[in-house]
Amino acid sequence: MRRRNLAVVLGTVAAHSPLSRADVAGRTGLTRAAVSSLVDELIARGTLTEAATAPGGRVGRPGRALAVSDRGPASLGLEIGVAHLAACVADLRGEPRVWRRVERANAGRPPGQVLAEAAALAAEAEAEAAVQGLHVTGRVLAVPGVVPNAPRGLVEHAPNLGWHGVRPADHWPDSATVPDLENEANLGALAELWHADHTAETFVHVSAEAGIGAALVVGGQLFRGTRGFAGELGHIAVHPDGPPCPCGARGCLEQYAGEAAVLREAGLDATGDPVALLAERATAGDAPTLRALERAGRAMGLVLASAVNLIDPDGLVLGGAYAELAEWLLPAIRTELATRVTVRPWDPEAVRASLLGRRGPVLGAALLTVRRLIADPTRLPAT
Known part of the structure; x- marks a missing residue:
């Protein structure tokens, strides 16, 4: 019980600081005596700090403000x-x-x-x-x-x-x-849930480096699947008779929208930072690069439309390398979604780029x- 109450107090201060001890008691329903004991222990563990605040014109001693420590x-x-x-x-x-x-x-x-x-x-x-x-x-x-x-x-x-x-x-x-x-895809989705400025609690997070990963957040919780294998979006078939994939199947999304596939389609060598190179060439209006990104966006849109129809999420988030290429991927993705998501209302703006980019995982x-x-x-x- 004490462990649970310590978590309640620390979580309350983390979410709403600065708070006084009386504020914490009011928000948690714990007695002031209990809060005082719990706060003292949390201060001793280095998780909370307590500092004097200005009286704000009120008669009496200055209040004491609790906050989560920025040290320790x-x-x-x-x-x-x-x-x-x-x-x-x-x-x-x-x-x-x-x-x-x-x-x-x-x-x-x-x-x-x-x-x-x-x-x-x-x-x-x-x-x-x-x-x-x-x-x-x-x-x-x-x-x-x-x-x-x-x-x-x-x-x-x-x-x-x-x-x-x-x-x-x-x-x-x-x-x-x-x-x-x-x-890494799961962690990118959790970073989006906990750190990004949005309210969606059910979303699909898609990211890419050499491969393509995805994670599903449902009701604010990561869905891992029965054995932890959920999210292998990169190995959903775009075309069943398409090019062979290292996974052993054919026509997987990675063969159309993975980093190597986009570079190959654009006629570029995988030297240096491939994502930066693709963005640079696309910004310059290079036609093969633009076609390669448009092709990748269509393939992603096709697969993501199936995910939307199956899961009914609030939104779709492009993370990792995709976030930096979203300017050129999103138009084709949105076109495919508009064509294929027909059994439920769908807002084109519900698919967006993560602001965390490659730092998400x-x-x-x-x-x-x-x-x-x-x-x-x-x-x-x-x-």
């Missing part, structure tokens, strides 16, 4: 992408305080080598956070692959990395800092630990 406990998000590594440290307010990203060609490299470099980047990010008075108490790693519900800690299949049955804990240099695992990884700590402050030791 923090969380680390990590991401292993096909062509990059990234790290983000967020404080308990959910504010990113450290960003790190390095370009790395991770596809086909030994998992142990990639994970060692990710651990080194994590250590650098944590050291930078420590200078700001933060200490990391939880870590989550985003990977572009299938992370089944059980057993946890296993990357069952990450085809674009070339990983099969990889357990990062077996390769992590420090057993005390091994991160939890989650699929690593931010979601950091925020996941923040949410866990707020839900159970007893994870944190008293100072």
